[in-house]
Amino acid sequence: xxxxxxxxxVTVTINGTxxxxxxxxxxxxxxFLRDDLDLTGTHIGCDTGNCxxxxxxxxxxxxxxxxxxxxxxxxxxxxxxxxxxxxSGVLTPxxxxxxxxxxxxxxxxxxxxxxxxxxxxxxxxHPTEDEVKVALQGNICRCTGYWNIVxxxxxxxxxxxA
Amino acid sequence: MTTVExxxxxxxxxxxxxxxxxxxxxxxxLVEGQGTFVDDIKRHGMGYLxxxxxxxxxxxxxxxxxxxxxxxxxxxGTLTGDEVAILTDPFFQIAAPPGAAVKDYALAVxxxxxxxxxVVAVVAETRELARDAAELVEVxxxxxxxxxxxxxxxxxxAPILHEDCEGNVSYSGVWEWxxxxxxxxxxxxxxxxxxxxxxxxxxxxxxTNGALVEFNRGTGQWTIHTNNQFPGFxxxxxxxxxxxxxxxxxxxxxxxxxxxxxxxxxHPQLVVCCLLARKLKRAIQWTEWRTDFHQSxxxxxxxxxxxxxxxxxxDGTLLGFRTKALDxxxxxxxxxxxxxxxxxxxAPGLYRxxxxxxxxxxxxxxxxxxxxxxxxxxxxxxxxxxxIIDIVAHELGFDPVEIRKKNYVQPEQMPYExxxxxxxxxxxxxxxxxxxxxxxxxxxxxxxxxxxASRGKLLGLGIGLTLDSGTNNFGQSQLINPDLQFxxxxxxxxxxxxxxxxxxxxxxxxxxxxxxxxxxxxxVADIIGCDVDTVHVRVGHDSYWNSHAGFSGTYASxxxxxxxxxxxxxxxxxxxxxxxxASMVFQCSPDDIELAxxxxxxxxNPEAALPFxxxxxxxxxxxxxxxxxxxxxxxxxxxxPPFDVPDKETKKGQLTxxxxxxxxxxIVEVDPETGxxxxxxxxxxxxxxxxxxxxIVEGQVMGATAHAIGAAMWETFAYDEDGNxxxxxxxxxxxxxxMDMPPLKTGSIESxxxxxxxxxxxxxxxGGGGIHCVCAALQDALRASxxxxxxxxxxxxxxVWEMLQDPGPSRANVEVSAT
Numbered sequence: 001x002x003x004x005x006x007x008x009x010v011t012v013t014i015n016g017t018x019x020x021x022x023x024x025x026x027x028x029x030x031x032f033l034r035d036d037l038d039l040t041g042t043h044i045g046c047d048t049g050n051c052x053x054x055x056x057x058x059x060x061x062x063x064x065x066x067x068x069x070x071x072x073x074x075x076x077x078x079x080x081x082x083x084x085x086x087x088s089g090v091l092t093p094x095x096x097x098x099x100x101x102x103x104x105x106x107x108x109x110x111x112x113x114x115x116x117x118x119x120x121x122x123x124x125x126h127p128t129e130d131e132v133k134v135a136l137q138g139n140i141c142r143c144t145g146y147w148n149i150v151x152x153x154x155x156x157x158x159x160x161x162a
Numbered sequence: 163m164t165t166v167e168x169x170x171x172x173x174x175x176x177x178x179x180x181x182x183x184x185x186x187x188x189x190x191x192l193v194e195g196q197g198t199f200v201d202d203i204k205r206h207g208m209g210y211l212x213x214x215x216x217x218x219x220x221x222x223x224x225x226x227x228x229x230x231x232x233x234x235x236x237x238x239g240t241l242t243g244d245e246v247a248i249l250t251d252p253f254f255q256i257a258a259p260p261g262a263a264v265k266d267y268a269l270a271v272x273x274x275x276x277x278x279x280x281v282v283a284v285v286a287e288t289r290e291l292a293r294d295a296a297e298l299v300e301v302x303x304x305x306x307x308x309x310x311x312x313x314x315x316x317x318x319x320a321p322i323l324h325e326d327c328e329g330n331v332s333y334s335g336v337w338e339w340x341x342x343x344x345x346x347x348x349x350x351x352x353x354x355x356x357x358x359x360x361x362x363x364x365x366x367x368x369x370t371n372g373a374l375v376e377f378n379r380g381t382g383q384w385t386i387h388t389n390n391q392f393p394g395f396x397x398x399x400x401x402x403x404x405x406x407x408x409x410x411x412x413x414x415x416x417x418x419x420x421x422x423x424x425x426x427x428x429h430p431q432l433v434v435c436c437l438l439a440r441k442l443k444r445a446i447q448w449t450e451w452r453t454d455f456h457q458s459x460x461x462x463x464x465x466x467x468x469x470x471x472x473x474x475x476x477d478g479t480l481l482g483f484r485t486k487a488l489d490x491x492x493x494x495x496x497x498x499x500x501x502x503x504x505x506x507x508x509a510p511g512l513y514r515x516x517x518x519x520x521x522x523x524x525x526x527x528x529x530x531x532x533x534x535x536x537x538x539x540x541x542x543x544x545x546x547x548x549x550i551i552d553i554v555a556h557e558l559g560f561d562p563v564e565i566r567k568k569n570y571v572q573p574e575q576m577p578y579e580x581x582x583x584x585x586x587x588x589x590x591x592x593x594x595x596x597x598x599x600x601x602x603x604x605x606x607x608x609x610x611x612x613x614x615a616s617r618g619k620l621l622g623l624g625i626g627l628t629l630d631s632g633t634n635n636f637g638q639s640q641l642i643n644p645d646l647q648f649x650x651x652x653x654x655x656x657x658x659x660x661x662x663x664x665x666x667x668x669x670x671x672x673x674x675x676x677x678x679x680x681x682x683x684x685x686v687a688d689i690i691g692c693d694v695d696t697v698h699v700r701v702g703h704d705s706y707w708n709s710h711a712g713f714s715g716t717y718a719s720x721x722x723x724x725x726x727x728x729x730x731x732x733x734x735x736x737x738x739x740x741x742x743x744a745s746m747v748f749q750c751s752p753d754d755i756e757l758a759x760x761x762x763x764x765x766x767n768p769e770a771a772l773p774f775x776x777x778x779x780x781x782x783x784x785x786x787x788x789x790x791x792x793x794x795x796x797x798x799x800x801x802x803p804p805f806d807v808p809d810k811e812t813k814k815g816q817l818t819x820x821x822x823x824x825x826x827x828x829i830v831e832v833d834p835e836t837g838x839x840x841x842x843x844x845x846x847x848x849x850x851x852x853x854x855x856x857x858i859v860e861g862q863v864m865g866a867t868a869h870a871i872g873a874a875m876w877e878t879f880a881y882d883e884d885g886n887x888x889x890x891x892x893x894x895x896x897x898x899x900x901m902d903m904p905p906l907k908t909g910s911i912e913s914x915x916x917x918x919x920x921x922x923x924x925x926x927x928x929g930g931g932g933i934h935c936v937c938a939a940l941q942d943a944l945r946a947s948x949x950x951x952x953x954x955x956x957x958x959x960x961x962v963w964e965m966l967q968d969p970g971p972s973r974a975n976v977e978v979s980a981t
Contacts (some may be wrong), residue, residue: 024288024290026290027290029955031289033846034201034202035204038204039195040195040198040199040201040202041194041195041196041197042195043199043201043368043369043419044201044369044449045369045370045419045452046368046452046892047452047453047891047892048452048453048891048892048893050891050892050893051368051892053368080195081194081195082194082195082196083191084194085194085213086683091190091194092191095193095194098189098193099185099186099189099190099193101184102186102857102858102860102861104192104419104562104675105190105420105421105673105674105675105676105677105861105865106367106368106417106418106419106421106674107188107189107193107197107417107675108197108199108367108368108369108417108419108420109368110192111195112192118174130376132900133900133901134901136899136900137899137901138899139899139900140368140863140892140897140899141368142365142366142367142368142420142868142869142897143420143423143675143861143865144861144864144865144868145864145865145867145868145871145898145903145906146868146898146899146900146903147864147903147906148861148864150424150900
């Protein structure tokens with residue numbers, strides 16, 4: 001009987017750069033990003049998929065990276081909060097809007113909020129307040145009470161693309 | 163329609179940084195994912211720590227076998243309670259006897275006393291391996307009877323948690339001011355409330371506790387990267403327990419993912435990390451799992467109020483009250499029994515009654531230890547005073563608005579000395595209430611009530627008032643333990659001009675989202691005459707920076723007074739030095755120099771101007787030839803509020819320096835068929851004196867509102883009879899989500915504090931205003947359907963449904979008698 005597979009090589013395009021790594025098959029995508037690739041902008045707040053601090057985009061969809069194994073991302077495009085502004089360093093309208101509307105305090109939930117809202121704005125460029133609330137229902141913030149976050153996303157939609 | 167509407171009632175001074183909502187300096191790195199939180203810190207070869215935790219609420223510890231775990235490849239080592247008991251002393255206890263006899267170690271020794279208590283620590287190459295190895299640790303437990311309900315803690319057959327304490331009471335004391343007998347003799351009515359209950363919850367910051375700890379064998383020194391929010395307190399707990407001086411404990415914080423008081427008491431876990439870093443000769447990484455946090459960290463104080471009696475005159479004048487508070491401390495006294503005195507900062511609430519008696523008893527139970535949580539201990543007490551007002555109004559037929567205004571401390575009475583010697587520095591409660599009522603549409607209330615009734619809904623209005631007492635006088639600790647040697651308060655800042663004219667600020671504080679880098683920059687910029695963007699504030703706390711003191715940290719609503727007071731003091735010193743240096747260069751009087759736009763220049767002669775860079779360069783790199791020593795341009799200031807030690811006999815004294823106010827009001831609609839209710843209007847009006855950055859202040863008000871709404875409606879740390887926490891994760895512990903939030907309107911007034919150098923007051927806790935006003939609104943709504951009395955701070959839909967189905971039990975809780 002053969003030994004169970006405990007690690008595999010995965011190839012993932014992260015923020016536009018292709019990386020190839022040997023990863024433990026039990027490793028969560030969020031730990032792969034944070035521990036192996038040092039992309040620590042993606043956070044962990046709950047271990048149970050409730051809080052959304054670990055939200056990234058996989059294949060263009062917002063995904064909670066603690067609910068997915070690293071090996072499941074093999075061959076896919078992943079975007080993290082570090083990839084939003086891009087190499088130019090110019091913040092996206094959404095990132096700027098978060099600052100302007102005081103949509104963050106401690107900043108721990110912010111990467112997940114930005115990734116969920118970015119996905120929303122890509123599908124729905126000019127969302128209503130209710131559409132924003134629905135899109136963010138999987139993201140917990142303990143500092144702001146959400147009012148300024150919702151305002152910031154709506155404003156970013158009014159100002160143009162994400 | 164926007165969700166938030168803001169009413170600006172005070173004109174802001176223009177042309178200075180102070181008072182402006184300048185953009186936060188923190189935001190850029192945080193929206194790019196470039197913050198540095200504790201779990202982001204890595205070291206080569208570090209070991210991941212996982213705790214083996216007790217599955218029992220109360221048990222004797224038998225043998226512990228770690229050998230199977232140690233045999234697993236990649237496991238670096240373990241630590242047990244037996245080792246801890248040899249290597250450390252029990253933590254210092256704040257309590258006087260009987261609580262003083264509690265022996266609290268970093269890991270369980272001899273017994274476990276709550277589910278989730280750390281028993282063994284396992285360190286391994288990866289977090290997954292550490293967790294797997296922890297499963298291999300064999301611990302023998304001998305279960306003991308469990309005490310969950312604090313009300314049974316003093317029964318003859320109650321299980322005893324700490325045998326050395328000869329009972330479960332950690333602290334008891336009688337607090338009485340005024341003349342209760344005279345007040346009740348003068349009263350026309352006495353309202354009696356047999357039991358009120360303030361529920362157990364906490365603010366559950368999204369980032370859990372954690373640390374990265376290194377030990378330097380050459381110096382015997384630990385470097386503790388952590389998100390502890392009160393390093394001064396952690397250090398004085400850790401040093402004596404570890405038998406080392408505080409110079410051996412370098413505590414460093416950077417970005418912290420929320421705190422709310424819940425990150426003050428992580429010192430036991432930090433000690434475990436320190437011991438293992440030394441034992442295993444490698445860096446130790448510990449990040450608490452979410453369930454670990456819920457089960458073991460910093461629950462808010464659960465409190466009952468029994469046999470409350472209120473003396474009321476026929477015209478609604480409140481003369482006084484007496485009550486018995488029973489506080490549930492959980493299994494250990496990590497910050498307790500300070501909750502036994504903190505409430506006294508706001509003993510009369512916002513009201514003028516002069517006669518108050520409160521018998522305080524704190525009991526230890528087999529539940530997670532309680533520790534500060536946003537609004538710590540005052541929130542529970544203010545909930546009592548607000549409940550009293552609304553129950554009195556309900557029972558005696560007074561209007562909840564009018565009875566408040568009649569009994570409020572009035573603006574012309576400020577500063578107002580309370581019956582226990584606290585001084586309310588400033589405020590205008592009636593005006594703030596009027597603004598809040600306008601914002602929720604109070605004038606059309608009865609029409610709205612009728613309209614809601616036509617849809618089959620019960621509509622109610624609630625008011626919740628809070629006092630955010632800030633800048634503690636730690637001398638109040640002596641009122642619960644006269645032998646303690648703590649008093650006053652302090653905070654430190656350094657401000658310097660560096661070689662190229664950089665303005666560099668260090669703080670002793672540990673912000674968790676309050677924007678200290680921004681507000682400190684605003685204060686500095688105005689004083690030394692430069693742009694906010696050119697002021698660099700170092701992130702977080704580092705005990706190597708010499709910018710800390712014994713009470714350094716971020717807690718208890720004080721930065722705007724202590725932290726900014728230190729920043730102002732250091733900036734004033736620097737301004738004097740810069741003028742002196744410029745006067746030495748220009749050979750004029752320092753009085754002839756002004757600081758503006760990044761220059762030190764002679765007044766009225768813009769040609770004679772030295773840029774900051776020149777000043778910095780002269781002192782740091784070009785200082786030969788001065789006839790006398792030039793100044794250092796490196797200034798350290800310790801802010802110390804003017805406190806005396808409170809009187810231990812009368813329990814009177816100034817317990818805090820400032821009193822910010824938040825007035826909350828809301829309107830709820832209740833479905834009488836199901837008990838489901840919705841907040842349809844909500845307003846919060848803040849008065850924290852002079853605001854340095856109004857947007858940041860408003861953000862704090864919003865956050866406090868959200869926490870309170872969560873606690874009022876969904877959040878509870880509920881236990882079963884065996885002491886199992888029923889809400890150990892975010893599935894079962896429902897915190898509000900975006901869709902849960904009601905529309906919010908905010909307003910503000912500014913009543914500058916006469917006691918602080920900037921007119922500021924500490925703020926940010928908000929004291930549970932939302933809990934108070936939701937309770938009041940529910941009671942008002944239920945008036946039309948049985949008239950239940952709201953008796954609990956936590957009112958999930960099923961409890962409302964129960965009160966609708968059978969208001970009898972809640973009504974039996976209240977009795978009114980004429981005297």
